[in-house]
Amino acid sequence: MSRPIVPPPVIGIAFGAAMLFVQRGLPQFQLDVPGGRIAAIIVAVIGLSIEVAAVGHFFRRKTTINPLALDKTQHLVVEGLYRVTRNPMYLGMAILLTGWALWLGNPINIAFVALFVVVLTELQIKPEERALEAKFGESYRDYCQRVRRWV
Numbered sequence: 001m002s003r004p005i006v007p008p009p010v011i012g013i014a015f016g017a018a019m020l021f022v023q024r025g026l027p028q029f030q031l032d033v034p035g036g037r038i039a040a041i042i043v044a045v046i047g048l049s050i051e052v053a054a055v056g057h058f059f060r061r062k063t064t065i066n067p068l069a070l071d072k073t074q075h076l077v078v079e080g081l082y083r084v085t086r087n088p089m090y091l092g093m094a095i096l097l098t099g100w101a102l103w104l105g106n107p108i109n110i111a112f113v114a115l116f117v118v119v120l121t122e123l124q125i126k127p128e129e130r131a132l133e134a135k136f137g138e139s140y141r142d143y144c145q146r147v148r149r150w151v
Contacts, residue, residue: 003131004068004124011124012093015116016100022112023104031105044099051092054081065089067124070131078143086147090120094150117150125149 023030033039058065063074081088094117101109129149132140 003070004127006123008067008090008093008120008124011120012097012116015097015112015119019097019100019104019106019109019112022108023106026106026108029106029108031107033105036102036105040099040102042099043102044096047092047095047097047099049092050081050088050095054088054092056080057082067128070128070135073132073135076132076136076140076143078147083147085151086144086149087125090125091150093120121149 055065057077057080061075061077063077064072066072085091094113097113097116098110101113129144133144
């Protein structure tokens, strides 16, 4: 069974850096949308707020937020944002990257957000799901039936 080996924030930063590279390397695709920077800030704040709130749920339940140490997970967190999405921290990262894409103004970067979702799902979320199912069994399977992976 594969285990995640790269912290998700590192993956997010790598995608953000790739987006900056595209913005600088392909300036001919740059769009100057009126209000684009304001929209970017609003979207980024929403993403960051979701991440902070999601982490807060883990701290309140006194369980680890480290997705590379799933064996240290003490509790299945299913309240708050976790009633809407099983992965609000990752959803917050995707929204934050969307804000970054808007800030950079290169429409090609939206593809990086979609790719981030695919990569995180395959390399991080699916291994986490297997580990959580092994640890929490039927209660985790019931939770997965009630709540979607992303939204």
